[in-house]
Amino acid sequence: DQQVKQNSPSLSVQEGRISILNCDYTNSMFDYFLWYKKYPAEGPTFLISISSIKDKNEDGRFTVFLNKSAKHLSLHIVPSQPGDSAVYFCAASDAGKSTFGDGTTLTVKP
């Protein structure tokens, strides 16, 4: 059974608008959550993370929100730029071992 789910395989937004990528998890032992971005033919690159003791972490245009009671996290990108077009993976860590979702392909249209 998949412990980390990204239910939207794709998302398309207009340049300048907000992108919201969602991730749900089932394992209550997850204590650290990360978002990675991946361009074609490249390895994933780390974007932002959040500890389970927090509910929000912000880094420039990127904000991650964590709702532990709902076992849900989201990544907000404001404003979205065409260069943000990529596959976004959420990952959840239990005692250091990360489990990845299947990814959401974000397309930002100029």
Added chain:
Amino acid sequence: NAGVTQTPKFQVLKTGQSMTLQCAQDMNHNSMYWYRQDPGMGLRLIYYSASEGTTDKGEVPNGYNVSRLNKREFSLRLESAAPSQTSVYFCASSRGWGTEAFFGQGTRLTVV
């Protein structure tokens, strides 16, 4: 600053052949990982090395072995390749166990 370097970038194997994927990092990181990514799926952990001198199985270890040669290098070996091992393989490293990981560019492996 190279980061995480994987070799080779592409490889085609025949069923039953063996090969070793090489990975080296120059960031003085303690932990290293091997993942595989199949089409439309996320990354699945094959093996990891939380620190130099230790290795352990991840989610999908069957058919693979690893060696943490030193702090910099972590290799993945396929003893007898099978078509089910056709995938893109990523090596990664992190400063501490479970912290944000830095990934290599990947090795695209096809087993025919």
